[in-house]
Amino acid sequence: DTEVTQTPKHLVMGMTNKKSLKCEQHMGHRAMYWYKQKAKKPPELMFVYSYEKLSINESVPSRFSPECPNSSLLNLHLHALQPEDSALYLCASSQVRTGNTGELFFGEGSRLTVL
Amino acid sequence: AQSVTQLDSQVPVFEEAPVELRCNYSSSVSVYLFWYVQYPNQGLQLLLKYLSGSTLVKGINGFEAEFNKSQTSFHLRKPSVHISDTAEYFCAVSDHENSGGYQKVTFGTGTKLQVIP
Numbered sequence: 499d500t501e502v503t504q505t506p507k508h509l510v511m512g513m514t515n516k517k518s519l520k521c522e523q524h525m526g527h528r529a530m531y532w533y534k535q536k537a538k539k540p541p542e543l544m545f546v547y548s549y550e551k552l553s554i555n556e557s558v559p560s561r562f563s564p565e566c567p568n569s570s571l572l573n574l575h576l577h578a579l580q581p582e583d584s585a586l587y588l589c590a591s592s593q594v595r596t597g598n599t600g601e602l603f604f605g606e607g608s609r610l611t612v613l
Numbered sequence: 614a615q616s617v618t619q620l621d622s623q624v625p626v627f628e629e630a631p632v633e634l635r636c637n638y639s640s641s642v643s644v645y646l647f648w649y650v651q652y653p654n655q656g657l658q659l660l661l662k663y664l665s666g667s668t669l670v671k672g673i674n675g676f677e678a679e680f681n682k683s684q685t686s687f688h689l690r691k692p693s694v695h696i697s698d699t700a701e702y703f704c705a706v707s708d709h710e711n712s713g714g715y716q717k718v719t720f721g722t723g724t725k726l727q728v729i730p
Contacts, residue, residue, distance in 0.1 A: 502656075538723070539722070539723070540703055541703075541720055546715050548714040549714060588656055592716070599645050599716075600647075600708075600716035600718055601645075601647065601662060602657070602718055604649075604657040604658070605656050606656045607654075607656050
């Protein structure tokens with residue numbers, strides 16, 4: 499069983515809708531990540547939060563808005579998406595203490611379809 | 614900067630046969646190396662990792678990998694595959710630098726292992 503929980507597992511939305519993806523972990527990790535994965539491709543990094551502060555934004559369009567309300571939660575707010583944004587969105591977490599090995603713990607993902 | 618190359622996009626293999634999935638990396642600094650597995654419609658799960666020490670690393674589900682610094686390779690092997698091993702396998706590297714409390718992980722393009730009954 500994964501220790502990173504993502505909801506919803508599936509989401510269908512129109513281009514004018516506003517929705518959110520949620521991610522929760524209780525492993526005490528202080529780095530959390532959003533990845534986007536298209537079919538038959540590796541995960542692409544979107545955002546990294548470290549100690550609840552946004553550390554990396556990989557030039558992601560503003561229609562994706564991340565939020566880290568506390569050390570256990572990570573949200574991705576979606577607005578005015580395009581059909582090409584349809585993908586599997588993966589949340590991950592990792593340690594940030596000295597000796598961090600970069601090992602990522604992934605959730606099962608949220609499958610997003612934009613109509 | 615670092616990069617990961619998985620030359621084989623698909624590897625078909627008969628059940629109970631051995632398999633090797635190839636991974637080569639490039640980096641100007643010391644790296645940590647990983648293999649992740651992704652089953653259909655699921656997230657990624659760590660198979661094994663190389664941090665330091667013994668170059669032969671054993672992971673879950675009977676997989677192992679060998680780190681070869683001179684050839685900058687980290688190939689994944691299993692002596693006898695099962696149908697349940699059918700999945701996508703990603704090689705990944707992460708450098709030793711710890712800026713901002715996180716590390717950026719670079720993934721290879723993945724290898725689809727198709728186990729044939």
